[in-house]
Amino acid sequence: MRLIVLGCILMACLTPGCVTTREELIEKKRHGAMEDWRSQGAAYRSSEGFQDARWGMRVEEVRELFPDGKMLNENAMRWKSTIADLPAVVTFAFLKGRFVAVDVFFPDAGNVRDAHLLIRRLLNRKFGTPVRDRDTADESQRRVGSYRSAADTVYVLGKLTESLTGVHQDQYAQQRIDVRAENDEAEARRQARAASKRFLLLSRWATVESDVKLRSVKTPGIDAVVIEYESARYAAELAAARQRTRELELQRMTKEL
Template structure:
């Protein structure tokens, strides 16, 4: 009887809150979460850009970045003396993912070793290979692109633009190693294409990863399966 009385009291309390026009406890907690989301800025990200930054803040932090022909914010840079293309992905106008592509790696094995050392210095020890292999087998580690997120600018005929991601979507990725912190998920990945190999460092905000998992992007396997139906 005590449990029934308690349940009735909770229901009456929520109803009274709605009837009085005052926010309920649940609504107040949601308002606090929404407020924290708006002010969230991680200590991690890519270079001077941090997870949670708005598009305007990222462009101020990375002034060399500009909107590419597909509507994605991109930049050209050099990392470890190797040319790199960077794609920055936003979720609800917040920086949520970054891909760094290295298309001109002369010695991939040596480059892998260098990147693993640098990423370990920044994020700590990577996950054990057996754990990564197990998660891949269970399909808990989707390899997705920052450009899968909504473009920062709508561009005419963007779907027909040839990008690094559209080329890689035809290849087969190999996850070399993975790092995780409370703020970031980082994959070191290699794609083998008929004429070349492309190495990528894919950064993802841990905070936005669950919401991103529900999205179907332009270069995802599901998206390509849907396109097959048109043939």
């Protein structure tokens, strides 16, 4: 009887509804850790952050670690260095005097795609496999392939229908289908060519204490590679800060009208 029950439980957990993604597991662990983080209050110091700086450190503590850093205002410090053999501009972010986020911008990364792959490989060594990857140029190329496949499928389907039924297919109808498919394919190829000049690469890692995003963008006149680190402990505060910033920007623009 126990074996039957165990088998039923196992089968239930093999269903799609029982599958848990890595992101969901991390989110569950964060939820469990949040009470402990908050109970630590001002004493909270993460085991993660950026280099020797840890989430939750006071501004003074971070400045001691990076004495060459320059305070831009009470919420931000700028530090220039060389990271992964590339010149980098690092911006440390603080909320209520606590270290909560950091951006690492590479202004002279050379080939954007090569730089992204190099930095992604290094971040993999530190954080493991990304929970998400996106390449808009690759998506456009795959779209071309999908339209080609659709056109071929429609053509073969027409041939099979004709041979099985013995009824000669309406050639004009087939041509209309082919034209539509080829127009879609031509549009997809145009988008793929444009994507080779304009693309976004995005890789995202998540741990219990941090969110890390590697964004690389190429557009005419702009080549940008940036790593964004954010503290999971201060996620709600960061979201509120973003909302507040948007509101202040809208107020500023409204005054200009």
